[in-house]
Amino acid sequence: xxxxxxxxxxxxxxxxxxxxxxxxxxxxxxxxxxxxxxxxxxxxxxxxxxxxxxxxxxxxxxxxxxxxxxxxxxxxxxxxxxxxxxxxxxxxxxxxxxxxxxxxxxxxxxxxxxxxxxxxxxxxxxxxxxxxxxxxxxxxxxxxxxxxxxxxxxxxxxxxxxxxxxxxxxxxxxxxx
Amino acid sequence: xxxxxxxxxxxxxxxxxxxxxxxxxxxxxxxxxxxxxxxxxxxxxxxxxxxxxxxxxxxxxxxxxxx
Numbered sequence: 001x002x003x004x005x006x007x008x009x010x011x012x013x014x015x016x017x018x019x020x021x022x023x024x025x026x027x028x029x030x031x032x033x034x035x036x037x038x039x040x041x042x043x044x045x046x047x048x049x050x051x052x053x054x055x056x057x058x059x060x061x062x063x064x065x066x067x068x069x070x071x072x073x074x075x076x077x078x079x080x081x082x083x084x085x086x087x088x089x090x091x092x093x094x095x096x097x098x099x100x101x102x103x104x105x106x107x108x109x110x111x112x113x114x115x116x117x118x119x120x121x122x123x124x125x126x127x128x129x130x131x132x133x134x135x136x137x138x139x140x141x142x143x144x145x146x147x148x149x150x151x152x153x154x155x156x157x158x159x160x161x162x163x164x165x166x167x168x169x170x171x172x173x174x175x176x177x
Numbered sequence: 178x179x180x181x182x183x184x185x186x187x188x189x190x191x192x193x194x195x196x197x198x199x200x201x202x203x204x205x206x207x208x209x210x211x212x213x214x215x216x217x218x219x220x221x222x223x224x225x226x227x228x229x230x231x232x233x234x235x236x237x238x239x240x241x242x243x244x
Contacts, residue, residue: 123206123222126199138192145185151239158232162196165229169222176215 014043021050030058120173127170134163182244186237193233200226 014037021034034051037044142155203223207216 119206119209123199123202126195126202130195130199133192133195138188141185141188146181147185147240147243151243155236155239158236162229162232165225169225172218172222176218 011043014047018043018047018050021047021054025050025054025057028061030054030061120177124170124173124177127166127173130166131163131170134159134166182240185240186244189233189237189240193230193237196226196229196233200230 017035021032024032034047034054036047036051138159139156142152142159145152147155200223203219203226206219207223211219
Protein backbone atom coordinates (compact mmCIF):
# COMPACT_ATOMS: atom_id res chain seq x y z
CA UNK A 1 0.00 0.00 0.00
CA UNK A 2 2.81 2.34 1.00
CA UNK A 3 4.43 1.70 -2.38
CA UNK A 4 1.19 2.63 -4.10
CA UNK A 5 0.89 5.83 -2.05
CA UNK A 6 4.49 6.76 -2.89
CA UNK A 7 3.82 6.12 -6.55
CA UNK A 8 0.75 8.34 -6.41
CA UNK A 9 2.76 11.10 -4.74
CA UNK A 10 5.46 10.85 -7.41
CA UNK A 11 2.85 10.96 -10.16
CA UNK A 12 1.21 13.98 -8.48
CA UNK A 13 4.61 15.75 -8.37
CA UNK A 14 5.26 14.94 -12.05
CA UNK A 15 1.78 16.17 -12.96
CA UNK A 16 2.37 19.41 -11.02
CA UNK A 17 5.68 19.83 -12.80
CA UNK A 18 3.93 19.37 -16.17
CA UNK A 19 1.25 21.94 -15.22
CA UNK A 20 4.02 24.41 -14.31
CA UNK A 21 5.67 23.76 -17.69
CA UNK A 22 2.38 24.21 -19.59
CA UNK A 23 1.67 27.50 -17.79
CA UNK A 24 5.22 28.68 -18.48
CA UNK A 25 4.86 27.90 -22.20
CA UNK A 26 1.44 29.60 -22.24
CA UNK A 27 3.12 32.77 -20.88
CA UNK A 28 5.53 32.63 -23.80
CA UNK A 29 8.52 31.61 -21.74
CA UNK A 30 10.02 29.02 -24.06
CA UNK A 31 13.61 28.94 -22.85
CA UNK A 32 13.32 26.28 -20.19
CA UNK A 33 13.11 22.59 -21.15
CA UNK A 34 10.20 20.42 -19.99
CA UNK A 35 11.48 17.86 -17.47
CA UNK A 36 11.38 14.38 -19.00
CA UNK A 37 11.14 10.99 -17.31
CA UNK A 38 12.08 7.57 -18.62
CA UNK A 39 9.09 5.79 -17.11
CA UNK A 40 7.38 5.31 -20.47
CA UNK A 41 3.96 5.89 -18.94
CA UNK A 42 1.26 8.35 -20.06
CA UNK A 43 2.79 11.25 -18.12
CA UNK A 44 6.20 10.77 -19.73
CA UNK A 45 4.54 10.65 -23.19
CA UNK A 46 2.73 13.89 -22.34
CA UNK A 47 6.01 15.49 -21.13
CA UNK A 48 7.74 14.38 -24.34
CA UNK A 49 4.98 15.85 -26.54
CA UNK A 50 5.03 19.06 -24.55
CA UNK A 51 8.80 19.32 -25.00
CA UNK A 52 8.37 18.83 -28.78
CA UNK A 53 5.78 21.61 -28.78
CA UNK A 54 8.09 23.92 -26.78
CA UNK A 55 10.99 23.32 -29.17
CA UNK A 56 8.80 24.01 -32.19
CA UNK A 57 7.39 27.22 -30.71
CA UNK A 58 10.88 28.29 -29.65
CA UNK A 59 12.20 27.86 -33.22
CA UNK A 60 9.23 29.69 -34.76
CA UNK A 61 9.58 32.48 -32.23
CA UNK A 62 13.28 32.87 -33.00
CA UNK A 63 12.68 32.84 -36.77
CA UNK A 64 9.86 35.37 -36.36
CA UNK A 65 12.10 37.74 -34.42
CA UNK A 66 14.82 37.47 -37.05
CA UNK A 67 12.35 38.16 -39.86
CA UNK A 68 10.86 41.14 -38.05
CA UNK A 69 14.31 42.61 -37.52
CA UNK A 70 15.34 42.18 -41.16
CA UNK A 71 11.97 43.04 -42.68
CA UNK A 72 12.00 46.31 -44.58
CA UNK A 73 8.49 46.97 -43.37
CA UNK A 74 8.83 46.67 -39.63
CA UNK A 75 6.97 49.33 -37.66
CA UNK A 76 9.97 51.56 -37.01
CA UNK A 77 10.97 51.55 -40.65
CA UNK A 78 7.43 52.28 -41.82
CA UNK A 79 7.30 55.29 -39.48
CA UNK A 80 10.71 56.43 -40.67
CA UNK A 81 9.63 56.08 -44.33
CA UNK A 82 6.40 57.99 -43.68
CA UNK A 83 8.42 60.75 -42.04
CA UNK A 84 10.84 60.86 -44.98
CA UNK A 85 7.96 60.82 -47.44
CA UNK A 86 6.31 63.83 -45.78
CA UNK A 87 9.62 65.64 -45.77
CA UNK A 88 10.23 64.90 -49.45
CA UNK A 89 6.69 65.91 -50.49
CA UNK A 90 7.05 69.12 -48.48
CA UNK A 91 10.35 69.84 -50.19
CA UNK A 92 8.89 69.04 -53.61
CA UNK A 93 5.96 71.42 -53.05
CA UNK A 94 8.37 74.12 -51.93
CA UNK A 95 10.44 73.58 -55.09
CA UNK A 96 7.33 73.94 -57.28
CA UNK A 97 6.46 77.18 -55.49
CA UNK A 98 10.00 78.49 -55.97
CA UNK A 99 9.99 77.53 -59.65
CA UNK A 100 6.70 79.38 -60.09
CA UNK A 101 8.11 82.47 -58.39
CA UNK A 102 11.25 82.40 -60.57
CA UNK A 103 9.19 81.89 -63.74
CA UNK A 104 6.83 84.70 -62.75
CA UNK A 105 9.77 87.02 -62.22
CA UNK A 106 11.20 86.06 -65.61
CA UNK A 107 8.08 85.76 -67.73
CA UNK A 108 5.24 87.44 -65.88
CA UNK A 109 1.80 86.02 -66.72
CA UNK A 110 3.12 83.11 -68.84
CA UNK A 111 4.70 81.50 -65.75
CA UNK A 112 1.87 79.04 -65.24
CA UNK A 113 2.19 77.80 -68.84
CA UNK A 114 5.95 77.32 -68.48
CA UNK A 115 5.54 75.14 -65.38
CA UNK A 116 2.83 73.11 -67.10
CA UNK A 117 5.03 72.45 -70.15
CA UNK A 118 7.49 70.48 -68.01
CA UNK A 119 5.22 67.47 -68.62
CA UNK A 120 7.25 66.70 -71.76
CA UNK A 121 10.58 66.66 -69.89
CA UNK A 122 10.37 62.89 -69.23
CA UNK A 123 9.84 62.28 -72.94
CA UNK A 124 12.83 64.47 -73.83
CA UNK A 125 15.02 62.57 -71.36
CA UNK A 126 13.78 59.25 -72.75
CA UNK A 127 14.56 60.24 -76.34
CA UNK A 128 17.98 61.59 -75.30
CA UNK A 129 18.87 58.26 -73.68
CA UNK A 130 17.69 56.31 -76.74
CA UNK A 131 19.80 58.52 -79.04
CA UNK A 132 22.81 58.08 -76.77
CA UNK A 133 22.61 54.30 -76.60
CA UNK A 134 21.92 53.94 -80.33
CA UNK A 135 24.92 56.09 -81.18
CA UNK A 136 27.33 54.71 -78.60
CA UNK A 137 26.32 51.10 -78.04
CA UNK A 138 24.15 49.43 -80.64
CA UNK A 139 25.93 50.34 -83.85
CA UNK A 140 29.31 49.37 -82.35
CA UNK A 141 27.80 46.15 -81.03
CA UNK A 142 26.71 45.16 -84.54
CA UNK A 143 30.02 46.23 -86.11
CA UNK A 144 31.95 44.07 -83.63
CA UNK A 145 29.65 41.06 -84.00
CA UNK A 146 30.38 38.07 -86.23
CA UNK A 147 27.13 38.42 -88.19
CA UNK A 148 27.47 38.20 -91.96
CA UNK A 149 28.11 41.44 -93.87
CA UNK A 150 24.63 41.70 -95.45
CA UNK A 151 22.91 41.27 -92.12
CA UNK A 152 25.20 43.82 -90.49
CA UNK A 153 24.37 46.40 -93.18
CA UNK A 154 20.65 45.66 -92.94
CA UNK A 155 20.64 46.04 -89.15
CA UNK A 156 22.69 49.25 -89.26
CA UNK A 157 20.24 50.74 -91.79
CA UNK A 158 17.38 49.91 -89.43
CA UNK A 159 19.27 51.38 -86.47
CA UNK A 160 19.83 54.59 -88.43
CA UNK A 161 16.06 54.90 -88.94
CA UNK A 162 15.57 54.57 -85.17
CA UNK A 163 18.31 57.10 -84.51
CA UNK A 164 17.04 59.73 -86.92
CA UNK A 165 13.45 59.32 -85.65
CA UNK A 166 14.54 59.59 -82.02
CA UNK A 167 16.50 62.78 -82.74
CA UNK A 168 13.43 64.19 -84.48
CA UNK A 169 11.23 63.23 -81.52
CA UNK A 170 13.59 64.91 -79.10
CA UNK A 171 13.51 68.14 -81.08
CA UNK A 172 9.72 68.03 -81.52
CA UNK A 173 9.22 67.66 -77.76
CA UNK A 174 11.66 70.48 -77.08
CA UNK A 175 9.69 72.66 -79.49
CA UNK A 176 6.50 71.87 -77.57
CA UNK A 177 8.08 72.84 -74.24
CA UNK B 178 29.74 32.04 -80.85
CA UNK B 179 26.29 31.10 -79.50
CA UNK B 180 27.00 33.03 -76.31
CA UNK B 181 27.84 36.15 -78.35
CA UNK B 182 24.55 35.89 -80.25
CA UNK B 183 22.58 35.43 -77.06
CA UNK B 184 24.15 38.58 -75.61
CA UNK B 185 23.38 40.45 -78.81
CA UNK B 186 19.76 39.33 -78.73
CA UNK B 187 19.54 40.28 -75.05
CA UNK B 188 20.84 43.79 -75.85
CA UNK B 189 18.16 44.25 -78.51
CA UNK B 190 15.51 42.93 -76.19
CA UNK B 191 16.58 45.69 -73.82
CA UNK B 192 16.21 48.20 -76.67
CA UNK B 193 12.74 46.81 -77.37
CA UNK B 194 11.84 47.38 -73.71
CA UNK B 195 12.99 51.02 -73.98
CA UNK B 196 10.92 51.56 -77.14
CA UNK B 197 7.91 49.98 -75.41
CA UNK B 198 8.43 52.26 -72.40
CA UNK B 199 8.48 55.28 -74.73
CA UNK B 200 5.36 54.03 -76.53
CA UNK B 201 3.50 53.63 -73.23
CA UNK B 202 4.68 57.06 -72.07
CA UNK B 203 3.25 58.77 -75.17
CA UNK B 204 0.04 56.80 -74.82
CA UNK B 205 -0.35 58.27 -71.32
CA UNK B 206 0.37 61.77 -72.60
CA UNK B 207 -2.36 61.32 -75.23
CA UNK B 208 -4.87 60.56 -72.49
CA UNK B 209 -4.11 63.89 -70.82
CA UNK B 210 -5.70 67.22 -71.58
CA UNK B 211 -3.38 68.55 -74.30
CA UNK B 212 -3.85 71.00 -77.16
CA UNK B 213 -4.67 69.88 -80.71
CA UNK B 214 -1.16 70.71 -81.88
CA UNK B 215 0.43 68.81 -79.00
CA UNK B 216 -1.83 65.85 -79.73
CA UNK B 217 -0.80 65.88 -83.39
CA UNK B 218 2.92 65.88 -82.49
CA UNK B 219 2.67 63.29 -79.72
CA UNK B 220 0.44 60.98 -81.79
CA UNK B 221 3.02 61.00 -84.60
CA UNK B 222 5.78 60.12 -82.11
CA UNK B 223 3.57 57.44 -80.55
CA UNK B 224 3.01 55.84 -83.97
CA UNK B 225 6.75 56.00 -84.65
CA UNK B 226 7.44 54.17 -81.38
CA UNK B 227 5.05 51.41 -82.46
CA UNK B 228 7.01 51.13 -85.71
CA UNK B 229 10.30 51.13 -83.76
CA UNK B 230 9.13 48.15 -81.71
CA UNK B 231 8.47 46.25 -84.95
CA UNK B 232 11.89 47.25 -86.33
CA UNK B 233 13.68 46.00 -83.19
CA UNK B 234 11.75 42.71 -83.42
CA UNK B 235 12.90 42.40 -87.05
CA UNK B 236 16.52 42.99 -85.98
CA UNK B 237 16.19 40.24 -83.36
CA UNK B 238 14.82 37.88 -86.02
CA UNK B 239 17.78 38.65 -88.31
CA UNK B 240 20.23 37.82 -85.50
CA UNK B 241 18.30 34.66 -84.60
CA UNK B 242 18.38 33.51 -88.23
CA UNK B 243 22.16 33.21 -87.95
CA UNK B 244 22.11 31.37 -84.61
